[in-house]
Amino acid sequence: MSAASPVVQLDDVHLSFKGVKAVNGVSLHVEPGELFAIIGPNGAGKTSLFNVISGVYQPQEGRVRFQGQDVLGRKPSDIARRGVARTFQNIALFEHLTVTDNLMLGRHQHIGYGWPSAFAWWGRAKREEIVHRRFCEEIVDFLELEQWRGMPVGLLPYGVQKRVELGRALAMEPKLLLLDEPVAGMNLEETEDMARFVLDIRDELDVPIIMVEHDMGLVMDLADRILVVDFGTPITTGTPDEVQRHPDVIRAYLGQELSS
Ligand SMILES: Nc1ncnc2c1ncn2[C@@H]1O[C@H](COP(=O)(O)OP(=O)(O)OP(=O)(O)O)[C@@H](O)[C@H]1O
Numbered sequence: 001m002s003a004a005s006p007v008v009q010l011d012d013v014h015l016s017f018k019g020v021k022a023v024n025g026v027s028l029h030v031e032p033g034e035l036f037a038i039i040g041p042n043g044a045g046k047t048s049l050f051n052v053i054s055g056v057y058q059p060q061e062g063r064v065r066f067q068g069q070d071v072l073g074r075k076p077s078d079i080a081r082r083g084v085a086r087t088f089q090n091i092a093l094f095e096h097l098t099v100t101d102n103l104m105l106g107r108h109q110h111i112g113y114g115w116p117s118a119f120a121w122w123g124r125a126k127r128e129e130i131v132h133r134r135f136c137e138e139i140v141d142f143l144e145l146e147q148w149r150g151m152p153v154g155l156l157p158y159g160v161q162k163r164v165e166l167g168r169a170l171a172m173e174p175k176l177l178l179l180d181e182p183v184a185g186m187n188l189e190e191t192e193d194m195a196r197f198v199l200d201i202r203d204e205l206d207v208p209i210i211m212v213e214h215d216m217g218l219v220m221d222l223a224d225r226i227l228v229v230d231f232g233t234p235i236t237t238g239t240p241d242e243v244q245r246h247p248d249v250i251r252a253y254l255g256q257e258l259s260s
Pocket residue numbers: 017020021022040041042043044045046047048049
């Protein structure tokens with residue numbers, strides 16, 4: 001794979017559920033270092049596209065490549081091992097575990113020791129545990145979670161929990177990060193914090209991102225390029241400026257202020 005190859009590429013993907021066309025001929029590619037957004041009205045097929053990329057849904061037609069390799073038909077666990085991490089619309093954390101322990105769960109696929117060694121708690125298991133904990137502590141610092149690191153996540157404010165979920169995805173050392181509505185339900189301050197962290201992930205950690213988000217102001221501010229879908233069908237792909245001026249996009253969002 002050359003350095004300029006897309007990180008992920010979808011070609012003419014079609015996905016239906018018993019006659020409902022969730023994805024209807026979508027193609028997209030995300031370049032290294034890019035923050036790519038997918039927008040569209042409710043039910044437009046955005047989450048379905050995430051599920052196609054992460055192997056949860058198998059499209060009936062089309063091609064999906066990750067880092068130049070065909071991944072269609074691969075299991076979600078295989079695709080995650082290749083480096084695709086995601087966050088969810090609804091928080092999916094272990095609320096009785098601490099922040100750091102939730103992040104440690106994200107290290108799962110990087111931990112090399114088996115249970116006999118871990119059980120005996122010596123040698124390699126212990127050394128690895130220290131390295132992985134240190135890695136997670138770096139994520140705690142990066143996402144400014146220091147004051148909550150030892151607390152059960154169930155006790156934390158909503159915006160902080162969303163940040164922990166982001167941290168767990170980062171603990172996987174992703175080569176591509178899928179963010180499903182990262183600021184849904186957040187207040188203004190939480191949204192601004194999350195926006196800053198998303199940009200830091202792209203710019204400092206150099207992790208390409210695909211983000212599905214309904215907050216148009218945020219999308220227009222952050223995204224390098226945007227794909228607009230409606231009823232599963234792609235309308236256009238372009239920079240925020242190009243997309244906002246596209247007549248079909250304006251029609252799909254009739255009455256909504258895209259640049260707000
Ligand atoms: N597992 C499924 N079984 C049946 N239909 C599904 C399934 N997943 C998605 N769909 C349908 O596919 C279409 C696209 O849904 P999807 O969740 O991808 O949209 P979305 O753009 O993410 O919506 P929202 O913005 O509301 O989250 C909808 O009509 C939805 O009902």
